[in-house]
Amino acid sequence: MNPRNTSALGLLEDPISNHSTAFSDLDRSRLGLRGLLPYAVESPEQQARRAYAAYGDQPSDLARHINLRALQDNNETLFYRLLRDHVEEMLPIVYTPTVAEACQHFSRIYRRPRGLFVAYPDREHLREILRNRPHRDVDVIVVTDGQRILGIGDQGIGGMGIPIGKLSLYTALGGIDPARTLPIVLDVGTDNPQLLADPVYLGWRHPRIDGEDYDAFIEQFVAAVEAELPGTLLQWEDFATPHALPILERYRDRLLTFNDDIQGTAAVAMAALTAGCRISGTPLTEQRVVMLGAGSAGIGVCEQIVRAMTAAGLSEQAARGNIYVVDIHGLLTTDRTDLDPAQRLLAHDPGDVPATTDKPPALADVVAAVHPTALLGLSTATGAFTEQIVRAMAGHCPRPIIMPLSNPTSRSEAAPQNLLDWTDGRALIATGSPFPPVQYAGREVPIAQCNNVYVFPGIGLGVTAVHATRVSDAMMTAAAEAVAGCVDAHAAVPALLPERTRLQETATAVARAAARAAVADALAPKLDDEQIDQAVDATSWKAVYQDLEPHS
Numbered sequence: 001m002n003p004r005n006t007s008a009l010g011l012l013e014d015p016i017s018n019h020s021t022a023f024s025d026l027d028r029s030r031l032g033l034r035g036l037l038p039y040a041v042e043s044p045e046q047q048a049r050r051a052y053a054a055y056g057d058q059p060s061d062l063a064r065h066i067n068l069r070a071l072q073d074n075n076e077t078l079f080y081r082l083l084r085d086h087v088e089e090m091l092p093i094v095y096t097p098t099v100a101e102a103c104q105h106f107s108r109i110y111r112r113p114r115g116l117f118v119a120y121p122d123r124e125h126l127r128e129i130l131r132n133r134p135h136r137d138v139d140v141i142v143v144t145d146g147q148r149i150l151g152i153g154d155q156g157i158g159g160m161g162i163p164i165g166k167l168s169l170y171t172a173l174g175g176i177d178p179a180r181t182l183p184i185v186l187d188v189g190t191d192n193p194q195l196l197a198d199p200v201y202l203g204w205r206h207p208r209i210d211g212e213d214y215d216a217f218i219e220q221f222v223a224a225v226e227a228e229l230p231g232t233l234l235q236w237e238d239f240a241t242p243h244a245l246p247i248l249e250r251y252r253d254r255l256l257t258f259n260d261d262i263q264g265t266a267a268v269a270m271a272a273l274t275a276g277c278r279i280s281g282t283p284l285t286e287q288r289v290v291m292l293g294a295g296s297a298g299i300g301v302c303e304q305i306v307r308a309m310t311a312a313g314l315s316e317q318a319a320r321g322n323i324y325v326v327d328i329h330g331l332l333t334t335d336r337t338d339l340d341p342a343q344r345l346l347a348h349d350p351g352d353v354p355a356t357t358d359k360p361p362a363l364a365d366v367v368a369a370v371h372p373t374a375l376l377g378l379s380t381a382t383g384a385f386t387e388q389i390v391r392a393m394a395g396h397c398p399r400p401i402i403m404p405l406s407n408p409t410s411r412s413e414a415a416p417q418n419l420l421d422w423t424d425g426r427a428l429i430a431t432g433s434p435f436p437p438v439q440y441a442g443r444e445v446p447i448a449q450c451n452n453v454y455v456f457p458g459i460g461l462g463v464t465a466v467h468a469t470r471v472s473d474a475m476m477t478a479a480a481e482a483v484a485g486c487v488d489a490h491a492a493v494p495a496l497l498p499e500r501t502r503l504q505e506t507a508t509a510v511a512r513a514a515a516r517a518a519v520a521d522a523l524a525p526k527l528d529d530e531q532i533d534q535a536v537d538a539t540s541w542k543a544v545y546q547d548l549e550p551h552s
């Protein structure tokens with residue numbers, strides 16, 4: 001046996017404690033690090049410059065993602081400093097669209113453990129697995145089962161890229177202490193034939209479990225979280241629609257939990273629509289909305305619009321009447337037998353839109369009949385907003401609101417440049433993944449990114465700051481209003497959402513608003529507004545090195 005110098009190496013190998021080359025001369029003496037690092041002592045600024053140069057040397061977006069993940073696993077303080085300093089540039093690298101590639105290549109690029117892999121064959125050991133978590137106290141868990149990763153389907157344990165990426169943004173934007181975050185993948189197998197046949201796939205090589213076995217596993221997992229980490233925010237991410245809503249309904253009144261794809265997306269889309277109403281001059285109650293995609297994301301957004309329309313004075317029936325949902329088979333109509341209960345609530349009478357074939361009306365038929373003022377896509381159907389459809393819409397609407405929200409970029413229902421060209425520059429656009437500004441008629445039009453990244457970091461910060469016990473619809477509505485409130489109403493070119501450079505500020509506004517809504521509904525201890533704001537500020541983690549004590 002050759003004992004290892006664990007006290008010194010432990011500091012350098014733990015990304016939370018590691019200051020790497022910024023350990024001062026004094027620290028190197030105190031902590032037994034002298035000689036374990038190159039002689040030069042760098043300031044955090046010098047470190048950040050060197051790390052940014054190394055990032056810039058990478059040959060592709062995936063390589064840049066791998067570079068940043070390696071930095072995160074080496075020195076989290078430096079990683080977050082860099083991410084915050086270059087948020088607009090790096091958001092597409094740690095998050096959509098590049099994170100999709102990282103999920104697809106997960107087993108090939110896997111280097112170091114992060115988070116928890118909760119595999120079905122280990123189901124008798126769930127509490128043990130949770131007890132093995134890297135840090136004792138956790139504020140936010142993001143969990144996926146990898147079945148519907150963005151718009152690229154079943155990625156098995158490769159889906160772990162998403163909880164890791166989302167939690168990076170909880171910290172970078174929402175100020176959640178990185179040591180208090182926990183990414184989890186539930187490995188329930190995969191139905192992706194390429195992964196099952198891939199010799200390097202690192203997950204449980206087995207078809208997905210489903211039905212009662214799946215439900216029982218989820219229940220065991222939730223019970224283990226409740227037992228080991230009571231009061232922790234549990235965020236469900238990228239579950240396939242048949243599981244997403246049932247899980248949310250089952251657990252939303254039992255613990256502090258929400259589904260980001262359903263509720264976070266709904267809040268940000270509502271914020272963008274609110275700005276669209278203001279800019280176009282058409283009130284929400286007069287908007288006719290067509291949604292392409294009847295999965296959990298699309299239905300979640302529609303239900304949020306129904307809530308907002310009824311709050312603005314419409315009857316529920318009238319609100320639902322203003323919303324038309326189209327899926328892969330056509331318009332949701334009451335005579336269809338393939339709809340689930342949530343879809344059924346948004347189904348129209350078959351007579352409402354004439355069909356041109358014996359099938360339910362397609363998107364083009366619906367647009368031609370309904371003359372929508374807002375067209376949203378959460379369908380994964382690349383290019384589904386065709387020139388014909390967009391021109392037909394623009395023919396009846398001076399400022400069409402068009403939001404191709406599917407991710408990653410390769411799944412977008414339309415490209416912003418086309419949308420502006422086809423509408424003579426009149427379209428008010430927001431996309432799910434980031435697009436660069438578009439040149440139109442000699443001016444530069446910034447493209448808003450309508451993504452739940454505007455919401456979830458602030459929800460995490462808000463509930464953590466005031467110790468909320470549940471995530472309610474009222475908190476999500478407050479979040480939507482807070483995002484809308486951050487939109488620059490006087491910008492030269494009006495936008496549907498705040499600029500990406502203001503994501504951190506927006507997260508703070510969301511945190512304050514959601515926390516106030518939690519306190520108002522007695523879902524958190526009583527605090528006045530000033531105390532809430534102080535709690536939010538005090539909770540927010542700063543990317544600066546902390547003094548370390550020598551290991552005993």
Ligand SMILES: NC(=O)C1=CN([C@@H]2O[C@H](COP(=O)(O)OP(=O)(O)OC[C@H]3O[C@@H](n4cnc5c(N)ncnc54)[C@H](O)[C@@H]3O)[C@@H](O)[C@H]2O)C=CC1
Nearest residue numbers: 150151241293294295296297327328379381407432451452
């Ligand atoms: N921008 C954002 O913040 C968010 C975007 N999303 C994106 O939304 C998309 C959908 O997510 P889910 O609802 O969970 O997926 P899902 O797979 O459950 O639902 C997709 C829906 O689109 C319909 N569809 C598929 N192909 C179609 C076609 N060719 N024509 C018409 N309809 C078609 C399906 O019938 C289904 O109703 C994904 O790409 C995801 O990345 C999801 C959450 C947040």
Ligand SMILES: CC(=O)C(=O)O
Nearest residue numbers: 150238261407451452
């Ligand atoms: C943004 C997101 O959550 C999704 O595309 O699934």
Ligand SMILES: [Mg+2]
Nearest residue numbers: 150237238261
């Ligand atoms: Mg998602």
